[in-house]
Amino acid sequence: MTDQTRLDEILAQLDAGQDAALTRLLEFLRIPSISTDPAHRGDVRDAAKWLCSELESLGFEAKIHDTPGHPMVVAHSAPGDARPLLFYGHYDVQPVDPLELWDRPPFEPEIQETDDGKVIRGRGASDDKGQLMTFVEAFRAWKAVHGSLPSDLVLLFEGEEESGSPSLQPFLSEHAEDLRASLAMICDTGLYADGRPAITTQLRGLVGEEVIIRAADRDLHSGSFGGLAANPVMILAQALGALKDGDGRVVLPGFYDGVEDLDEDLARDWQALGFDAADFLGRVGLSEPIGEKGCTPLEMVWNRPTAEINGIAGGYAGEGFKTVLPAEARAKVSFRLTGTQDPQKIRDAFRAHIRRFVPADCRVEFHEHGGGPASVMDVSDPAFAAAKQALTEEWGREAAFIGAGGSIPIAGDFKEILGMDSMLIGFGRDDDRIHSPNEKYNVESFARGARSWARILASLR
Template structure:
């Protein structure tokens, strides 16, 4: 049977077996694998064991491996020889907590297919999109290939963890300890999205993350503002003045050296993004806003996909209870995050930020810093052969050219794959902006799930034709 005939038979099998695919997804969605809450530790273990059993039915040697936290799954397909490409597929079975529960329209772990307000069919459940539905698109594609041909078109290692939603703190040591076993040619991640419900996309860049906490201390106790007002330094005033000075009138960040190493997009990619015409009307109006807040000389799509940012995520100081209390507080603090792009080094940005703040603190005040996380940005080689192969496969499936887009968020594990395993990562996903991930009433379009399976079947075929 020719490769084209095999692929057509696999796609037919996916369509014929789709109801069963949906039921297998539902079985996984019913497991309450909330990684953040220790009360659900057994459920996380149950989800890992469930997935390992399922993967084993399609010819993978699947094991549930312990970590210092929730277990990971390692599944390996039978090798087809050193001439075949070998990919490492990554996903996660853990999900976010469901609070506030009263905002859900139905129980979050009782999955159902229902109608969206605009007529789309959707799967509603916690984890429907992030990331159980996305993981199962890949698993089901492998199942169809195995069912039709008796084998997979290339060598695959599946690596599925249970702590992505809590920062993967125990997963990186797991990678280090097993890096020889996890060798591959490149990695695949299905935890990203499409441009719209009918336009596929490959994410070619992820912003990095730096999260800092800054605390300004002034007097040795809270002060009466009538007695000390005008004479004693107010740490809230100091802190807010510094935070306000982080931005100029054109929306640029004023920290010296902040933009060192930041590159402009290639002209052809920028031209493609311009044609997407992401408007304030479409992007900001649904959240009650209308004016882009980033760099004024940049397109809105650049502001959210490919430019670095700074945001104050929280600020605390003084009296915030009911009524009034005329107090000058002894301290004030803020949490500040930076989304970084390729060329920026998190440690350098951290030092530059701290130097910037420290230089603006009055001599009789003190400043303390705390760091919460740091991860570098990721950018794919635009000419990477797996990228071109996957793009052709997605275009064939959806009938629209697959876009190459950036992602304003961070997926730290991609940087870990590069640092620990030396792997580039291909990011293909089928989520949508309205999927309510991390929120009540999380959903995954039924079309995303169905055509996501078909897309992966095509991508596997396309990658198999590449020389190793």
């Protein structure tokens, strides 16, 4: 039997077993595994047990590992001579509030007919239980045809992703030898906006910082003290306003150290996507792109670093008017990083910048709110071209290498702790309403997602 014949049989097996696969997913979705809510601690463990049982039934050696928080599920297939691959997903879900905005109970999932075809409606359908199960169903079909699982697989399914993954880094460090592979597969992303399959090959890093400036020991009358006493809101506004120059570039010393120009091949791929910035902004009531001059819109959201003020507060902002010099002002600022920018150097440079604006008789304090470097994958690894071709064949559209403006810390953790790149492939859609009421996952995404992983597995064996 040829490899292509076996692949065709695996794909046929997935098609024939789709109803049973959907039944399993609905069962999984009924478990309210909300990791942020202590009242659901037992439910999170129940979801881990459900997964562990499913994997054992397929022939994986699976185990639940306790952590200071929620469990990790780790599974292995039999060793062999294939390229070792790690598959990652998370089985915890977001809270469901506000409950009154759901059209049906969030943990009573169902298949619904919509104008866009059939969808799976329920919390966790897209983020990330439905995506995670595309792995599992691909493995199931593979075993049905081959008689055994693909060799040299490691599965890591997390129960804390929606609550900040506090146990993940220590767990990776402690179990590094047991988890290390040559490449990680992450199914927690989506199709490109126009529905074409995509592999995310770079993610921006993040530095989060809160700054508080305090001056007088009370709010002061602006008539009596204005013009003489320090005004923390004014000081903070001046400091934050001076973060960028007139061309939209961040002025912190050394900020662009490690920032690289976009690779020419990627630039051509991104240009071919036909991204329409006006349409993108129009969906949120805007029309004019701003940002760093000389960069395309996609470069600005995927390949260039940023400095953004996420919140600012101080003084009186209620009804009416109160003429005071506030005693305190605060702001939350985030930086998205690219290339090899150093998060700690960025944090230090920001703090030094703010201190230059603060008078000697005022006080400033800083609070760190997370940080991590950017992740850039080595697409010269033949696995990326093989996976791109597999996706193209499944979806009938040329797959694309894309970037992501946000951060997916697990990819950085895999690189830093386990020394391996990640291939981020997902099948979610922009309208899946993840983290919101009435979350859904298209049945097509679920079915073709499993078929996609079967193709990718076949291309890498």
